[in-house]
Amino acid sequence: MIFNTDTAKKTAELLLQINAIKLNPKNPFTWASGWKSPIYCDNRITLSFPQIRNYIREEFAKHIENEYGKPDVIAGVATGAIGIGMLVADVMGLPFVYVRPEPKKHGRQNQIEGHLQEGQSVVVVEDLISTGKSSLMAVEALKEAGANVKGMVAIFTYGFDVSVENFNNAGVKLNTLGNYDTLLELAVSKQYITEEEHDTLKEWRKTPDTWGQ
Ligand SMILES: O=P(O)(O)OC[C@H]1O[C@H](OP(=O)(O)OP(=O)(O)O)[C@H](O)[C@@H]1O
Numbered sequence: 001m002i003f004n005t006d007t008a009k010k011t012a013e014l015l016l017q018i019n020a021i022k023l024n025p026k027n028p029f030t031w032a033s034g035w036k037s038p039i040y041c042d043n044r045i046t047l048s049f050p051q052i053r054n055y056i057r058e059e060f061a062k063h064i065e066n067e068y069g070k071p072d073v074i075a076g077v078a079t080g081a082i083g084i085g086m087l088v089a090d091v092m093g094l095p096f097v098y099v100r101p102e103p104k105k106h107g108r109q110n111q112i113e114g115h116l117q118e119g120q121s122v123v124v125v126e127d128l129i130s131t132g133k134s135s136l137m138a139v140e141a142l143k144e145a146g147a148n149v150k151g152m153v154a155i156f157t158y159g160f161d162v163s164v165e166n167f168n169n170a171g172v173k174l175n176t177l178g179n180y181d182t183l184l185e186l187a188v189s190k191q192y193i194t195e196e197e198h199d200t201l202k203e204w205r206k207t208p209d210t211w212g213q
């Protein structure tokens with residue numbers, strides 16, 4: 001669920017402005033889930049724009065504080081949310097850890113990097129939710145380490161039913177700055193996308209798990 005419509009509109013505007021939204025229906029992107037998609041939202045690009053990463057940082061910090069107060073620790077989901085998670089932790093004056101998709105194979109074999117104590121409250125920062133699988137694996141690792149996971153915040157969600165179900169089943173609260181519906185509406189109204197691209201996206205959105213196969 002988005003925090004509010006103003007933030008969702010602003011987030012969409014900024015992502016479009018920096019060309020973080022990539023469309024390539026002829027040569028679809030492969031997502032982390034294995035799904036094929038005509039669209040890719042590359043939130044990593046926001047880190048390269050100081051004003052935009054500052055906006056995201058401030059919005060996250062404000063909403064985390066409103067929703068959860070100050071947790072003991074901010075966690076970022078690797079790798080996409082290490083940068084922005086660290087910025088949020090810094091502005092909130094909080095410790096930071098990041099969570100790998102799986103334990104590292106050499107060295108200390110950590111999945112969670114940084115200092116985390118059992119019983120500490122944690123808010124998890126993610127860059128993007130498609131199915132939610134990557135994010136929820138990070139939550140699982142944090143819980144196994146004894147963390148008290150308060151909830152998750154992300155820059156963007158596609159809002160797929162499967163992600164809503166996955167978060168509900170895991171009992172994890174998710175709030176995002178932006179979402180697909182708001183982005184699409186703005187992209188159409190500002191003519192960032194052509195009629196043909198809009199038709200492709202409408203078709204894709206009906207069955208994103210099997211599109212392009
Ligand atoms: O909701 P999901 O279906 O799990 O997909 C979303 C995940 O995919 C991306 O990560 P990716 O695996 O591409 O790795 P990266 O963060 O290292 O770029 C993104 O950063 C999310 O973590």
Ligand SMILES: O=C(O)c1cc(=O)[nH]c(=O)[nH]1
Binds near residue numbers: 030039040042128
């Ligand atoms: O599902 C993914 O892997 C994914 C989709 C997307 O739009 N952006 C991204 O960074 N990852």
